[in-house]
Amino acid sequence: MVLNLLKTLISIDSSTIPGANEAVEFCGNWLKSHGMEVNYLENNGRKMLVTEVGSGEFTLVLNGHVDIVAGNHGQFFPYESNGKLYGRGSADMKAGVAAMMAAIVELKQYKLGIKVQLQIVSDEETGGENCSGFLSESGYRGDFVICGEPTGLRIAIQAKGILRTDITVPGKSAHGSRPWEGINAIEQAYEIFKQIKNLPFAKESSEYYMHPSINLAKVAAGDAYNVVPDECKIGLDIRYLPGQNPEEILEQIKGISPEISVVSGWQADPINTDPKHPFLNHLDRVIKRHPGRETVYFGQHGSADTVYFAKHGIPAIEFGPSGANWHGDEEYVEIESVFAFRNILVELATELIF
Numbered sequence: 001m002v003l004n005l006l007k008t009l010i011s012i013d014s015s016t017i018p019g020a021n022e023a024v025e026f027c028g029n030w031l032k033s034h035g036m037e038v039n040y041l042e043n044n045g046r047k048m049l050v051t052e053v054g055s056g057e058f059t060l061v062l063n064g065h066v067d068i069v070a071g072n073h074g075q076f077f078p079y080e081s082n083g084k085l086y087g088r089g090s091a092d093m094k095a096g097v098a099a100m101m102a103a104i105v106e107l108k109q110y111k112l113g114i115k116v117q118l119q120i121v122s123d124e125e126t127g128g129e130n131c132s133g134f135l136s137e138s139g140y141r142g143d144f145v146i147c148g149e150p151t152g153l154r155i156a157i158q159a160k161g162i163l164r165t166d167i168t169v170p171g172k173s174a175h176g177s178r179p180w181e182g183i184n185a186i187e188q189a190y191e192i193f194k195q196i197k198n199l200p201f202a203k204e205s206s207e208y209y210m211h212p213s214i215n216l217a218k219v220a221a222g223d224a225y226n227v228v229p230d231e232c233k234i235g236l237d238i239r240y241l242p243g244q245n246p247e248e249i250l251e252q253i254k255g256i257s258p259e260i261s262v263v264s265g266w267q268a269d270p271i272n273t274d275p276k277h278p279f280l281n282h283l284d285r286v287i288k289r290h291p292g293r294e295t296v297y298f299g300q301h302g303s304a305d306t307v308y309f310a311k312h313g314i315p316a317i318e319f320g321p322s323g324a325n326w327h328g329d330e331e332y333v334e335i336e337s338v339f340a341f342r343n344i345l346v347e348l349a350t351e352l353i354f
Contacts, residue, residue, distance in 0.1 A: 002342055003085070003335065005030065006098035010078040010087035015070040020122035021047040023066035027101060027120050034105040041138075046130040048121045050140060053104055054112030060279075060349060061117050061142035061314075062104065063132060063305055064097035065124035069327050084323075084332040091323025093124075095333040096148025096341065099321065103345040114352045117142055124305050132305035136312060144279045145309045145316035146345075150326060151298075153337055153344075155283065156318035158208050158299035159306060160239035161270035163246045166218075167192065167253070168261040173230035182228035186221045189232040192256055196236070199252045206241050208299030213239035235265075239301060242272040268307045271300075273315045279352075280317075286347045290340060 014023040024047040028038040031051055039050045052059075071088030078087035085095075097120060104118045119140065121131030135141075149156070169189040174182025193216050196202065205211055218235030240249060246267055254262045273280075275297055284295040306316035321341045323333035 002098050002102040002338060005101060006085065006090070006095055006338065007078045009066065009094040009098055010085075010090055011076050013071075013076050014066050014089065014122070015068050017045055017122075020067040024049055024120055024122050027066065027097065031101060031105065035108060036105065041135070043134040044130045046121075046123045048119065048131045048135065050117060050119050050135070051104065052115055052117040053107050054115045054349070056112065056114045058144075058352070059115040059117055059142035060352070061119060061140070061145040061309070062100045062148065062345065063119045063121065063145055064093055064100055064148045065121045065128075065131075065305065066094060066097055067122045067125045068092070068094075069125055071331075072329065075329070075331065080335070083335055085335050086330065086332045088331055090331055090333040091150040091321070092326035092331070093149050093320060095323065095338045096150065096320035099338050099342040100148055100345065103342045103349070106342075106346050107349050110350050112349055114349065116349050121305065128305040128308060132308045136308040141309055141312055141314050143314065144277070145306060145314055147304050147306050147316065147318050148320035148341070149304050149318040150320050150323045150333065151318050152322040153287070153293060153319070153340060154296040154298055155280070156300045157271070157273040157275055157280070157297050158242050159271035159303055159318070160209065160213065160241060160299070160301055161244070161246065162266065162268040162303055163238040163240055163249060164236065164265035164267070165238065165250065165253070166233055166235050166263045166265060169232045169234070170259055171228065171230045171232065174228040176224075176226035176228060179228050182230070185229045185232035186219070189219070189221070189234050192260060193234060193236075195256050196253055199256075201240070201244060201249045201252055204241060204244065206243065209241050209301075212241055212244070213301055239303075240270065242270040268303055269311060271306050271310050271316060273310075273317055277315055279315070282352060283319075283344075283348060286344055286351075289347070290344065293340070
């Protein structure tokens with residue numbers, strides 16, 4: 001059941017808003033055909049659905065996205081090879097979605113001691129604000145959240161925070177044939193960037209991270225070849241560690257030079273879920289029942305829809321099947337891990353009582 005479901009999902013090009021909405025509708029129709037009640041929601045043209053089984057005070061949220069990055073035509077014709085299923089979105093994260101759908105349909109037959117809520121969203125790859133952000137702000141938060149991203153059935157209990165900032169660096173214009181008479185703002189901006197990489201915050205480390213990530217993402221300067229640019233704006237994407245303070249990071253950057261302008265942009269807090277949470281203790285026991293599986297905690301460098309739940313104090317993790325090359329031409333998921341993920345979710349829900 002789960003493998004055929006996954007193949008059909010992969011065949012839907014959900015890299016556009018209409019395509020992602022089509023994938024959500026397909027998931028809803030599939031769930032309804034298996035006896036589930038489905039609640040569709042829409043925000044700013046993005047569709048999502050929520051369905052739920054069980055009863056009790058504790059709600060486990062399973063969150064997954066069906067939107068993908070664009071792929072080549074052949075990637076929408078999934079094929080199997082050596083225990084792997086290839087196709088765009090196979091790992092990121094239609095395998096997780098298919099396994100969660102199969103799990104919640106199976107859970108419908110049990111008398112559960114908790115509620116299990118499945119959320120399928122359509123905009124994680126573009127930030128998640130219109131779906132998971134909207135759901136969390138609308139009260140669909142639960143008590144513990146699993147985002148079924150491809151983690152190799154390891155448990156991401158941490159994720160770096162996001163700090164985006166624009167820095168304007170001044171220079172002095174001059175004729176391009178006499179650059180020594182001016183101050184090239186592009187060169188000055190690159191020197192500022194190199195100094196940022198050597199600031200104290202950039203050298204900090206933690207249990208799961210060697211250092212924060214600092215990406216020079218944008219450069220805007222100059223409008224003619226024969227003019228020394230007198231201003232350069234650079235955009236940085238900084239992924240900072242749990243425990244670091246974004247305001248302190250900005251102050252360190254501003255301290256490089258009084259002449260630069262530093263403007264903060266979009267921010268997202270880090271994920272830092274307590275590994276001793278009772279739910280994780282139970283997940284640990286379930287994972288170890290499966291031959292060859294061990295519980296491994298780690299930290300993600302990137303961000304997922306977990307941020308929208310952690311914002312409200314809800315413990316959240318990334319946990320899902322094994323795969324590789326997501327966003328690449330040879331994206332695949334390991335088929336056995338999809339079944340293992342579904343089985344782990346079923347065991348988790350049937351044995352939990354809070």
